[in-house]
Amino acid sequence: MSETDKKVNVIKQEYLYRGFLSLKRIRLQHTLFEGGWSDEIDRELIDRGDCVAVLLYDPDVDAVVLIEQFRVGALGHSKTPWLLEIVAGVVESGESLEAVAYREAVEEAGCMIEELRYVCEYYSSPGALSERMTLFCGRVDSSIVGGVHGVLAEHEDINVWVVPFAEALELMTQGKLNSATPIIGLQWLALNREQLQCEWGRMTKES
Secondary structure, three states, X not given: OOHHHOOEEXXXXXXXXXXXXXXXEEEEEEEOOOOOEOOOEEEEEEEOOEEEEEEEEEOOOOEEEEEEEEOHXXXXXXXXXXXXXXXXXXXXXXXXHHHHHHHHHHHHHOOOOOEEEEEEEEEOOOOOEOOEEEEEEEEOOHHHOOEEEOXXXXXXXXXXXXXXXXXXXXXXXXXXXXXXXXXXXXXXXXXXXXXXXXXXXXHHHHO
């Protein structure tokens, strides 16, 4: 089936709930690989929208900035619902993806991004969630990073850690860093770290 042959017919959609997240029911049909159309299908969709995440990296000391916060999605599944993650947030109306990265770095980690590098774009869980995540890597000075941050109005309580890159990889290997976005970010950094150190390192900044 060519891309032009792939079609979706949305028959009906309605919001079942609107809150911190919105839940939508969609009735649809889609074309089949062997030809024709599917039966009418009802699907519930958690409407999240576009989000941005940024892996904060200090090439001078080869360390990443991780944040720790309570996550209700891990309640009952993990030993602890306090997860190690990277800075992330929702794109607000009229806001560019880059602006979200800079804003969230200040709000969640209390630091300024010196330079930003696009990494990739992906769907977090497309079977039930509309969230489309854009991932960046941001150069920071980790010597001034730490403490507790977050937007009080959003009930954020975020502890900030500076972790050597090798230790962060070990945390991932041990399953102590176990959410998708930081895993994707760290794996990308493992492949691109030497290049970033050449481009972003102290010698480059002093030249």
